[in-house]
Amino acid sequence: METKNIMIVGVGGQGTLLASKLLGRLLLTKGFDVKVSEVHGMSQRGGSVVTYVRYGDRVCSPIIDKGQADCILSFELLEAARYTEYIKPGGRMIVNSQQINPMPVIAGAAAYPENLVQKLSSLDVKVDAFDALSLAEEAGSSKAVNLVLMGRLAKHFDFTDEEWMDAIEHSVPPKFLEMNKKAFEAGRSA
Amino acid sequence: MKTLMLGNEAVARGLYEAGCSFVSSYPGTPSTEITECVAKYDEVYAEWAPNEKVALEAAFGASVRGKRSFCAMKHVGLNVAADPLFTISYTGVNAGLIIGVADDAGMHSSQNEQDSRHYAQAAKIPMLEPSDSAEALAFAKLAYGLSEKFDTAVLIKMCTRVSHSQSVVETAERVVPEQRKYEKNPAKYIMMPAYAKKKHPVVEERTRALAAWAEKTEINRIEQGQDTSVGIITSSTCYQYVKEAFGDTYPVLKLGMIWPMPETKIKDFAASVDRLVVVEELDSFIETHCRNLGLAVTGKELFTEIGELSQNVVKEKLGGSVQTGALLGEEIPARPPVMCAGCPHRSLFYVLKKLNLTVLGDIGCYTLGAVAPLNAIDTTVCMGASVSGLHGFIKAGDEESAGRTVAVIGDSTFIHSGVTGLINIAYNESNSTVIILDNSITGMTGHQQNPTTGYNLKGDPCTKIDLESLCHAVGIRRVRVVDPYDMEACQSAIQEELSVKEPSVIISRRPCALLKYVKHAGPICSDPEKCKGCKACMNIGCPAISMVDGKAVIDETLCVGCGVCEQLCKFGALGAEGGR
Numbered sequence: 001m002e003t004k005n006i007m008i009v010g011v012g013g014q015g016t017l018l019a020s021k022l023l024g025r026l027l028l029t030k031g032f033d034v035k036v037s038e039v040h041g042m043s044q045r046g047g048s049v050v051t052y053v054r055y056g057d058r059v060c061s062p063i064i065d066k067g068q069a070d071c072i073l074s075f076e077l078l079e080a081a082r083y084t085e086y087i088k089p090g091g092r093m094i095v096n097s098q099q100i101n102p103m104p105v106i107a108g109a110a111a112y113p114e115n116l117v118q119k120l121s122s123l124d125v126k127v128d129a130f131d132a133l134s135l136a137e138e139a140g141s142s143k144a145v146n147l148v149l150m151g152r153l154a155k156h157f158d159f160t161d162e163e164w165m166d167a168i169e170h171s172v173p174p175k176f177l178e179m180n181k182k183a184f185e186a187g188r189s190a
Numbered sequence: 191m192k193t194l195m196l197g198n199e200a201v202a203r204g205l206y207e208a209g210c211s212f213v214s215s216y217p218g219t220p221s222t223e224i225t226e227c228v229a230k231y232d233e234v235y236a237e238w239a240p241n242e243k244v245a246l247e248a249a250f251g252a253s254v255r256g257k258r259s260f261c262a263m264k265h266v267g268l269n270v271a272a273d274p275l276f277t278i279s280y281t282g283v284n285a286g287l288i289i290g291v292a293d294d295a296g297m298h299s300s301q302n303e304q305d306s307r308h309y310a311q312a313a314k315i316p317m318l319e320p321s322d323s324a325e326a327l328a329f330a331k332l333a334y335g336l337s338e339k340f341d342t343a344v345l346i347k348m349c350t351r352v353s354h355s356q357s358v359v360e361t362a363e364r365v366v367p368e369q370r371k372y373e374k375n376p377a378k379y380i381m382m383p384a385y386a387k388k389k390h391p392v393v394e395e396r397t398r399a400l401a402a403w404a405e406k407t408e409i410n411r412i413e414q415g416q417d418t419s420v421g422i423i424t425s426s427t428c429y430q431y432v433k434e435a436f437g438d439t440y441p442v443l444k445l446g447m448i449w450p451m452p453e454t455k456i457k458d459f460a461a462s463v464d465r466l467v468v469v470e471e472l473d474s475f476i477e478t479h480c481r482n483l484g485l486a487v488t489g490k491e492l493f494t495e496i497g498e499l500s501q502n503v504v505k506e507k508l509g510g511s512v513q514t515g516a517l518l519g520e521e522i523p524a525r526p527p528v529m530c531a532g533c534p535h536r537s538l539f540y541v542l543k544k545l546n547l548t549v550l551g552d553i554g555c556y557t558l559g560a561v562a563p564l565n566a567i568d569t570t571v572c573m574g575a576s577v578s579g580l581h582g583f584i585k586a587g588d589e590e591s592a593g594r595t596v597a598v599i600g601d602s603t604f605i606h607s608g609v610t611g612l613i614n615i616a617y618n619e620s621n622s623t624v625i626i627l628d629n630s631i632t633g634m635t636g637h638q639q640n641p642t643t644g645y646n647l648k649g650d651p652c653t654k655i656d657l658e659s660l661c662h663a664v665g666i667r668r669v670r671v672v673d674p675y676d677m678e679a680c681q682s683a684i685q686e687e688l689s690v691k692e693p694s695v696i697i698s699r700r701p702c703a704l705l706k707y708v709k710h711a712g713p714i715c716s717d718p719e720k721c722k723g724c725k726a727c728m729n730i731g732c733p734a735i736s737m738v739d740g741k742a743v744i745d746e747t748l749c750v751g752c753g754v755c756e757q758l759c760k761f762g763a764l765g766a767e768g769g770r
Contacts, residue, residue, distance in 0.1 A: 011525065012527065013530075021356075024194050024356055025194060028192070028193070028194050028358065033358060034194060034356070034357070034358060035322075035355055035356065035357045036194065036355065036356040036357075037351065037354065037355040037356075038196075038354045038355070038356075039298055039350075039354065045527035045528060045529065045530060045555065045558065046525075046527055046528040046530065046733055047525055047526055047527035047528070048524075048525040059357070060430045060431075060433040060434040060501075061427075061430045061431050061433075061434035061500070061501045062322070062351050062352075062355035062357065062427065062430060063351065063355075063500060063501075065500045065501050065502040065512070066502060066512070066514035066515060067502075067512060067513045067514040067515045069515070078522065078523070078525070079525070081518050081520065081522050082522045082525075084515055084516055084517060084518050085514050085515045085516070085517055086514075086515055087515040087516075088515065089513075089515070089516075091515070101733075101736050102523050102524065102525035102526070103525070103526060103528050103561075103562070103731060103733065104523045104524055104526075105523050105736075106728070106731075106733065106735070106736045106737075107562060107563055107728065107731065108728075108737070109562070110521070110523035110524075111523070112523065113520050113521070113522065113523075116520075119518055119520060120518070123515075123516045123518070124516060125515075125516070142747050
């Protein structure tokens with residue numbers, strides 16, 4: 001099969017790394033060749049962060065280039081808007097509608113663009129925007145946004161419950177397992 | 191077993207499987223996880239050294255004593271370790287010695303974009319360059335064999351995309367070779383002129399022997415293609431970009447060993463294609479070598495020396511077409527990294543800015559003090575340069591500028607190479623004021639222990655260097671400690687130390703707000719009734735504070751209650767109880 005590309009974007013500290021690790025692990029158990037690319041270091045300090053998850057028969061490049069993403073999973077609204085150039089025509093965007101102001105907006109040097117969901121929908125992209133933060137908070141913690149989004153993404157895979165749960169168990173600390181499973185379910189059934 | 195591993199984790203696994211028993215490193219993005227991962231194996235002794243020079247010398251010592259050893263660093267760390275590197279080239283090794291170095295094309299987290307491959311050529315040490323995690327594991331094992339066979343240290347060059355990408359590896363059992371005997375051998379290990387003169391020809395002969403090995407090894411392989419109008423020589427992550435862009439269309443010479451290069455193989459490959467192209471990131475290294483062989487080659491005229499390449503770049507530059515996605519047609523504000531909410535550095539920088547001081551900065555999270563709205567740093571060069579630079583700055587200036595200039599340096603960076611600069615300040619008597627930002631951890635690279643934290647790499651309690659005593663011991667009489675959350679105390683301490691006519695050190699001490707053991711007060715509350723919208727609280731650049739409808743609003747999910755904004759508000763609108 002042709003290599004499939006999922007980009008996970010968000011703000012440093014939101015838990016994008018865990019999401020990509022969970023997904024990478026699951027895809028490997030399904031027998032795919034997998035590459036997951038992360039960014040560490042300075043950009044994690046509240047900056048814009050990107051991870052790439054690629055899978056298929058043989059994956060070469062660890063990164064996803066412009067025009068190649070089948071799906072962008074965005075943890076924050078502005079970050080979804082930042083990476084539209086990376087999405088394939090007709091590709092999918094799953095977007096947490098939460099807004100986190102970047103420093104230029106906080107400092108008053110720039111404005112947070114308005115009506116972004118609407119603008120994203122005007123592109124040749126399937127947009128699924130929803131409030132993942134509220135669902136995470138209902139599940140027990142604002143930090144579970146990543147599992148809510150994972151649940152939403154799961155709708156587009158035909159993996160079994162067992163397979164997802166196994167991947168979650170291997171990716172989160174036992175102490176938070178139940179809460180994370182709840183968040184995953186909330187995302188999937190919302 | 192097949193498993194997904196980061197390139198760095200795969201190097202660690204390769205070291206483990208090859209029986210590596212001693213690891214000494216200094217953290218640096220993107221190399222850090224190699225050492226963190228190898229430390230998880232109980233059979234391997236692993237440590238954080240104060241800096242890369244110490245790490246390499248320690249690893250060399252372990253090799254001489256007969257154990258397979260390793261040290262890791264980022265590209266700029268190799269500059270620090272360059273001194274032992276060039277002479278270890280002459281001594282050779284006893285048990286195998288590998289040096290891992292990770293470049294950062296694109297400068298995701300670095301102060302320059304230097305190309306470490308030049309070190310291999312300059313120091314005459316072989317360099318392997320893996321292109322994914324499976325190769326990272328395999329090359330680490332292979333490198334020990336090479337090291338012992340050719341009596342040389344071996345460099346493994348990583349880059350951000352190989353270090354920080356997970357791909358599939360297959361693991362094997364650990365096999366530990368018997369410890370080699372140490373035997374006194376002055377002609378081998380004492381590099382004074384009489385012995386070194388005899389060693390230099392040995393080094394040159396070794397490079398020739400390694401070049402002959404490079405001709406035969408499978409890690410320098412030709413992959414046939416259907417279309418010989420173009421032939422591509424490449425390595426590292428660029429190999430993956432080439433395969434992604436063109437599959438098996440063009441023949442590829444994939445170099446796993448980047449120094450020394452297989453001259454005959456390169457010439458034969460060039461002869462088999464119409465046009466020879468080199469795809470490499472950063473400098474012209476393979477390309478220059480091809481030119482030296484008298485070959486016509488295309489490289490940097492297509493592929494820039496600046497930043498990273500990608501599959502689209504490779505495809506476009508070689509005549510292919512790529513389709514990018516739709517742009518939103520909207521100005522998207524940038525999201526630069528910022529100091530975290532509750533970061534103890536923030537308030538200290540605010541005070542420096544308020545006092546309008548010239549600030550010589552250093553390498554760490556606190557480099558973010560350079561950006562708006564704090565804009566509180568004047569220079570940042572390399573590890574330790576704040577302290578040594580301050581000495582020169584003060585000596586070249588007048589008394590007035592001495593009263594307006596400070597250096598800021600983190601605890602780990604100070605131990606790495608700030609302390610030597612401080613010795614110079616004391617010894618050569620400059621009226622310098624150095625501020626050590628002691629957040630009790632190596633922050634930027636992701637919370638590594640260091641000699642001032644009281645814990646070692648394995649997490650066990652250990653000797654803790656007392657910074658106050660250290661500063662006293664090198665000859666600084668005025669040493670004081672302040673809490674950066676208390677801005678008034680910081681300001682008076684800085685003003686007082688700047689006014690005295692002798693060197694001084696201020697230790698700004700509070701643990702990193704992200705450390706797990708740090709207990710936070712609840713979030714600050716804001717009172718919209720009392721807030722006059724003066725924006726004084728916005729001057730510290732805290733990500734938890736924003737203005738909504740002209741009033742300060744606190745993001746309770748981010749705020750850790752450090753209380754710095756509270757000290758800035760003249761109207762009592764911010765506080766633990768706020769106005770509620």
